[in-house]
């Protein structure tokens with residue numbers, strides 16, 4: 001999150017990568033691979049290990065779109081070729097038109113997985129909080145009439161993650177695990193969401209992953225995922241893969 005203010009520095013180029021996990025689609029049970037659009041931009045990250053994680057996923061093909069070109073894809077027409085949108089961006093500017101198109105897309109139904117710093121996108125767009133199910137606040141915020149300080153972050157924390165609901169398709173088969181990752185504190189989580197992961201780590205909110213629906217779309221938010229310590233953690237990989245499958249309806 002230290003680059004929170006560098007939003008405007010990532011411009012220009014957009015890169016489109018099309019990848020199939022090695023032997024993935026062929027080895028899966030019958031059915032087409034899940035087509036994932038990964039949205040990035042506005043926050044640095046370790047690109048190579050991040051996309052290596054996606055290449056390790058069986059039955060997934062992905063394409064990356066970087067801001068400021070992503071909003072053209074986050075529309076009913078622009079997202080037609082994808083089953084799932086994965087947000088790994090932290091972007092602020094969005095036109096009224098792009099807001100409406102994104103909401104329309106989700107009302108119609110499109111799986112959405114939001115990771116890590118995407119919780120801090122679109123600070124001034126009210127509806128984004130309802131889409132994701134929470135918000136990381138850069139400024140003071142209020143809850144139930146009470147003023148709260150800005151949200152926090154801490155890098156390189158070693159902590160324990162608890163499975164809050166082991167029966168949910170996103171967490172099924174997972175057991176409590178350890179991870180080294182960035183924690184976020186004092187962020188907003190809407191009461192309507194279903195908690196999937198919790199932690200007792202004091203620098204973190206208690207609930208750190210959840211599921212809910214927005215319009216006709218399944219939505220999962222996972223706070224974890226700052227760098228390769230997360231990307232290479234087998235529990236994290238399984239979580240992200242199962243989240244993609246669940247929001248895709250597989």
Ligand SMILES: [Zn+2]
Pocket residue numbers: 001116117182225226
């Ligand atoms: Zn981070």
